[in-house]
Amino acid sequence: MTKVDNISNNKELSLEQPEELLSVLKARYENNMHRHEGLEWAKVQAKLDANTEKLWSLIEMERTGGEPDVVGYDEKKDEYIFCDCSAESPKGRRSICYDHEALEARKKHKPENSAINMATAMGIEMLTEQQYRELQKLESFDLKTSSWVQTPEDVRKLGGALFCDCRYGQVFVYHNGADSYYGARGFRGSLRV
Template sequence: MKELSLEQREDLLKVLQARFEKNMNRHSGLEWANVEAKLEANPEKMWSLNEMESTGGEPDVVGHDKRTDEYIFYDCSPESPNGRRSICYDLEALESRKKHKPENNAIDMAADMGIELLTEEQYRELQTLGNFDTKTSSWVQTPLNIRKLGGAIFCDRRYDTVFVYHNGADSYYAARGFRGSLRV
């Protein structure tokens, strides 16, 4: 199991608490003490949150699922996380490139981090909490029928509107990364 040291956990909790308190509009009605207790009981989730943080995602609580009693974290960095850009959509796309292959792909990076790419619905939900990806874009989970035809979808915010676009899954750009979600 991937775990952080005590010092790393304490440092991460301080960062997450400060972000939580600074952005109450993202999670009104929720108490930090309850989130912290849940995090401390799930060290593997803390490791994933640290991965989100270390790659520039600025994870924050965006909701609480009362049915499962899980807190929901999304990457809330203003732009697509800097440490997760210039990547294609998935391994199949990466392997299909003959020249100028990117170093990684969104699906495998997310899996390695223990998180999931946002869905289009989650991405739109995130955009109700602020203005994200006004200069960058983010891969989102792509429906199988689109992926089977070689495509993948990504989203951004321009002109105060959330746009959903398509591209070849093997494409990659310096300003395109991915945003993740984690349930704790």
């Protein structure tokens, strides 16, 4: 069983939560039109209204500091793509190692959780390196922090994991032991609705 500290186990939403979330998402959407040019909020909200089970995941993204916003639309699947757009790696998802295997392997000074465990518990996907690079084209993120990204299996089998950040106007990809964790490293996630 995975450890899911910091994630609400109660997926029941109060009557106020969806309304409050939609208000926050709409305001963020309107204040950041460069992230979703050509997309209409009314259509995004219609998708959210039709997929209320996704609201819990968006609430968790918001609660952990991700500041989710619409960053794209997949025409083939008819899905809007939400992504964490906080300036720095979400505060409620830092000081975590890469995955459950790394968490279990650590004998001393274990972090509270892992990025993969948290993403799974939240019902979101951790960004791939490519998705991270696409996000950085919208604006500069992680100028002071870094974010774990999905790691190729061959790298992970050797004990490593990948993370990214943005410095000097460039996206950098690095490696570290999957069991490492730092106060300035978390992860960014995405959700399709």
